[in-house]
Amino acid sequence: MPNLFTLVLQITVILAVCRLVGSLFRKFHxxxxxxxxxxxILLGPSLLGWIAPQFxxxxxxxxxxxxLNALSQVGVVIFMFLVGLGINPKELKHQSHAAVLVSHVxxxxxxxxxxxxxxxxxxxxxxxxxxxxxxxxxxxAAMSITAFPVLARILNERDMMxxxxxxxxxxxxxxxxxxxxxxxxxxxxxxxxxxxxxSIWMTLGGILLFVxxxxxxxxxxxxxxERTFHKYGEISENRMAFLLLLALGSALCTERLGxxxxxxxxxxxxIMPKEPKFVRYIxxxxxxxxxxxxxxxxxxxxxxRTNVGLLKGPAMWFYCGLIILVATSGKLGGSTxxxxxxxxxxREAAGLGTLMNTRGLMELVILNIGLDIKVxxxxxxxMMVLMALFTTFMTTxxxxxxxxxxxxxxEFGKVPAKEAQLQGSIMESTGGSAA
Amino acid sequence: xxxSNRNFVLAYAFLVILPLVGLAxxxxxxxxxxxxxxxxGLWTLRVDSTQLDSLPCGKVLAAVPDKTIAIAQSGRTxxxxxxxxxxxxxxxxxxxxxxxxxxxxxEGSSDxxxxxxxxxxxxxxxxxxxxxxxxxxxxxxxxxxxxxSVGFHAERQAPVASKGGH
Numbered sequence: 099m100p101n102l103f104t105l106v107l108q109i110t111v112i113l114a115v116c117r118l119v120g121s122l123f124r125k126f127h128x129x130x131x132x133x134x135x136x137x138x139i140l141l142g143p144s145l146l147g148w149i150a151p152q153f154x155x156x157x158x159x160x161x162x163x164x165x166l167n168a169l170s171q172v173g174v175v176i177f178m179f180l181v182g183l184g185i186n187p188k189e190l191k192h193q194s195h196a197a198v199l200v201s202h203v204x205x206x207x208x209x210x211x212x213x214x215x216x217x218x219x220x221x222x223x224x225x226x227x228x229x230x231x232x233x234x235x236x237x238x239a240a241m242s243i244t245a246f247p248v249l250a251r252i253l254n255e256r257d258m259m260x261x262x263x264x265x266x267x268x269x270x271x272x273x274x275x276x277x278x279x280x281x282x283x284x285x286x287x288x289x290x291x292x293x294x295x296x297s298i299w300m301t302l303g304g305i306l307l308f309v310x311x312x313x314x315x316x317x318x319x320x321x322x323x324e325r326t327f328h329k330y331g332e333i334s335e336n337r338m339a340f341l342l343l344l345a346l347g348s349a350l351c352t353e354r355l356g357x358x359x360x361x362x363x364x365x366x367x368x369i370m371p372k373e374p375k376f377v378r379y380i381x382x383x384x385x386x387x388x389x390x391x392x393x394x395x396x397x398x399x400x401x402x403r404t405n406v407g408l409l410k411g412p413a414m415w416f417y418c419g420l421i422i423l424v425a426t427s428g429k430l431g432g433s434t435x436x437x438x439x440x441x442x443x444x445r446e447a448a449g450l451g452t453l454m455n456t457r458g459l460m461e462l463v464i465l466n467i468g469l470d471i472k473v474x475x476x477x478x479x480x481m482m483v484l485m486a487l488f489t490t491f492m493t494t495x496x497x498x499x500x501x502x503x504x505x506x507x508x509e510f511g512k513v514p515a516k517e518a519q520l521q522g523s524i525m526e527s528t529g530g531s532a533a
Numbered sequence: 534x535x536x537s538n539r540n541f542v543l544a545y546a547f548l549v550i551l552p553l554v555g556l557a558x559x560x561x562x563x564x565x566x567x568x569x570x571x572x573x574g575l576w577t578l579r580v581d582s583t584q585l586d587s588l589p590c591g592k593v594l595a596a597v598p599d600k601t602i603a604i605a606q607s608g609r610t611x612x613x614x615x616x617x618x619x620x621x622x623x624x625x626x627x628x629x630x631x632x633x634x635x636x637x638x639x640e641g642s643s644d645x646x647x648x649x650x651x652x653x654x655x656x657x658x659x660x661x662x663x664x665x666x667x668x669x670x671x672x673x674x675x676x677x678x679x680x681x682s683v684g685f686h687a688e689r690q691a692p693v694a695s696k697g698g699h
Contacts, residue, residue, distance in 0.1 A: 160616065195541045203548045210552040213559045220566050223608040227571035230563035238556075408607060410624065432548070439544040472573070477607030 104162045109169075109395065111157060115141060116394035127498075129251050131458055132490050134394055138401030139483070148407060158402060170399045173392020174463055175363045176384055179345045181247055181460075182367020183377055185272045196440035200433050201270035204454045205277050207432025208425060209238035215424045219417060223478045235285050236473045240465060240482060241425045243278040244271040245458030245490065252456065252493060263446055263501070267453040270433070275460060279364060282464060283357045289471050290356045304355045309365070316344060317369045324371040327379060338383060358467055393459070400462050400483065403469060408477040418481040425485050426492075430455040449501035456493045461486035569627050570659055573606035575616075576668060580685035588683060589651045589674045593621060594636065602687060613655075623655065630659040632670070651676060657687070665689075 116134040123133030140146060147154040158166075216234035224233050249271045250259075258264040287305070291298040323341065327333050333341075345366045352362030370380070409415055430451040437447030465482050468474040474482070578600040585591035597615045605612045606627070613623040613634055625634025636653040657670025666689040673682035 195538075199541065199544055199548070202545070206549050206552045206556075210556050210559070213556055213563075217559065217563055217566065220563065221568050221608075224568045225571040225573060225606055225608065226568045227573070228568065230566055230568075231560055234560060234563055408610075408612065410610065414610075436544070436548055439540070439548070475573075475607035476605050476612075477610065 101162060104157075104159065105165055108157060108162065108166055108398075109391075112137075112141065112394050112398040113391065116397060127494050128491065129248055129255070129458075129494070131245075131248050131251070132487070134397045135400075135459070135462065135487055135490070137394075138397030138399070139404050139406075139487070140401065141398050142401035142404050144401070144404055144406040144480075147405075163399070163402065166395060166402075167399050170392060170396035171359070173388055174396050175346070175349050175359050176388045177393060177396075177459075178360045178463070179363040179367040180381060180384060180388065181275070182364040183370050183380060184246065184250065185276065185368050186372045187368070188372065196437065196442060197266045197269045199440050200266060200436040200450060200454070201273035203436035204244070204270055204429055204433040204451075205242045205274055207435075208241040208428030209281075211424045211428040212237040212241040215420065218420075219478070222413075223417060223475055223481075225475070228473055232285055232289055232473050235281065236468050239278050239281040239285065240461065240468065241428060242274060242281075243457055243460050243464055244274040244429070244454050245456050245460040246271040246275045247460075248458035248490060248493075249453055249456045252453070252497070256497070263449055263453070266437075267450055270450075270454060271456075274454070276368075278460075278464070279361060282467065283361050285473070286357050286467065286471060289473065301356045305352075305357065308351055308355060312348065312365055312369055316348070316366075319344075320370055324373060324376050327376050328373075333379070341380070360463065360467070396462070400466060403466070403476070404480045404483045405476065406480055406484070408480050414477060414481075418484055421481050422485045422488050425457075425489060426455055429489070445501055449497055452493055452496045452500060455489050457486045458490040461490075569606075569609050570630055570661070570665055571606065572604050572611060572627060572632065572659060572665070572668075574604060575690040576602045576604060576687040577690055578602050578685055578687045580672070580683060584681075584683040585672070588653065588672065588680055589677050590636070590653050591672070591674075591683070594653065594672070597621070601690070625655065630661060632657045632659070632668070636672075657685075 116137040119137035119140065120130035120133035123136070124130055141158075143154070146157075213234040216230070216237045219237070220230050220233050246268075250268060253259045253264045253268065259268070283305075287298065287301050291301050320341075323333060323337060326337065345363050348362035348366040349359040350362065352365070353359045370377070409418055430448075432451070433454040434447045434451035437450045438444060440447075442450065462483065465474070465479055465486070468482075469476070469479045580594075580600070582595040585595040594615075601616055603614045603616050605614075609627045611625050611627060611632070611634070613625060613636070615621050621636055623634040623636040625632055627633075632655065634655040636655060651674065654673045654675045655670060656673070657668045659665050660667035660669060668687040668689075669684075670687075671682040671684050674680045
């Protein structure tokens with residue numbers, strides 16, 4: 099049984115610190131999510147556990163962390179559903195050459211560079227129970243992700259959603275996230291299948307069957323929900339509960355199939371009808387509790403697993419610097435070159451690269467999975483969390499420096515109002531309070 | 534094929550397809566790399582408690598209830614803790630199959646002989662014949678010339694197979 103006093107105390111402290119630090123970061127024109135990520139690290143062994151170990155042990159006794167983790171994971175499951183809800187596959191079909199090239203390069207460049215870096219890091223920060231292939235693929239997937247919700251929030255705050263840069267960035271981020279999650283799913287399947295009883299072909303067959311059922315079966319049910327919404331202007335509590343059950347059921351299926359809970363909830367969100375008003379309605383019902391209560395718990399739990407103290411000696415900090423350098427040059431550099439080759443002006447291409455380099459919360463989700471399946475070590479986890487913080491933190495100031503407002507707004511073509519409205523909705527929720 | 538299409542195809546081949554071919558080469562090259570031996574996980578320590586008592590700070594270790602050691606490994610470095618016991622921690626290094634660590638007892642330790650920053654030194658080697666699931670080593674007090682070192686064995690609890698696989 100959880101110690102309720104400890105659990106409620108933890109939640110209270112976490113929410114207070116996350117709100118406080120998040121608000122402080124907003125004063126420096128940073129998305130709130132960066133502040134909340136930072137707050138999580140402050141509450142962990144890197145700061146609180148270091149300066150006040152007894153208070154830290156009182157507030158976060160090891161026996162209590164399982165309950166905190168469970169709550170935070172529920173939050174991330176719902177959050178991934180909201181992220182999936184924000185991705186509209188139809189928008190991705192009609193992208194220009196520039197968007198196709200940039201999105202693919204922004205995956206391959208950091209992926210290949212991360213794999214190269216893995217050649218150097220594997221003998222130094224891993225161990226022989228992890229194969230090089232899994233290590234390199236994980237590093238690639240982790241470095242090629244873009245934080246779709248945080249990116250959307252930054253674009254909204256800067257009124258860039260309707261610019262060419264904004265639409266390309268959001269489409270590329272969506273492609274990156276979907277691809278990154280597919281690669282991660284593949285790695286998780288490989289690792290779990292290697293030690294499970296089911297063969298990998300059974301697992302892959304099961305996943306394929308599940309995806310087909312979701313796309314051609316469950317999606318049909320969801321269209322019925324959308325029709326009900328249009329008819330009555332709302333959805334009954336029973337139907338909302340049914341929707342939540344479908345999301346959780348989908349998450350359970352993917353966990354059972356040997357991937358991870360989060361893939362199921364993400365897929366469920368991705369196959370939802372994308373009519374903007376319907377999407378907004380669903381988001382309104384899920385966002386507040388998820389973004390303001392459950393996600394800060396996830397940041398705190400991630401912070402509790404992040405121990406900067408593990409980076410002992412100049413060598414470890416050198417590896418950390420190298421990770422940040424490779425992640426930034428792969429994502430920012432790759433996207434900038436691709437944008438430039440697609441005919442974008444240099445500043446706009448560099449702005450796109452900067453936006454694509456935002457990793458934020460999605461990176462933390464992936465890293466936690468990596469630590470759970472033990473494909474990365476605690477020290478490497480801490481380095482990668484620092485990289486996620488750094489690359490997300492640098493986005494706004496670098497963007498302001500590279501792309502002043504006059505470059506961004508009026509002269510570039512506008513996207514249809516419906517798309518802008520939908521993206522605005524997504525930001526206020528999936529990126530919203532958290533961002 | 535129009536000029537812009539040709540440029541797109543060339544850029545795509547150069548920036549996407551070529552790196553992917555390179556990735557295959559990297560993955561192939563990486564297979565020949567060897568990482569440090571895995572020592573991560575929970576280990577059950579088997580040591581004679583009466584012998585431990587004779588070491589400065591040995592009582593602190595002897596007082597740990599189930600003698601379970603948790604090792605969190607990051608390459609050649611590791612952190613060693615006792616999940617069920619006092620806040621006894623150690624940072625160590627791994628050199629081949631040899632582990633070296635210094636255990637620092639918590640402040641305000643009940644062991645009267647454990648003042649003035651005494652430490653316990655741990656030196657052990659991984660038994661590869663036992664599937665790397667067995668440690669053999671000694672505990673000693675580096676600043677006590679007259680104290681004899683105490684031998685110990687440790688057996689890994691969780692199978693290594695739960696990790697990120699081959």
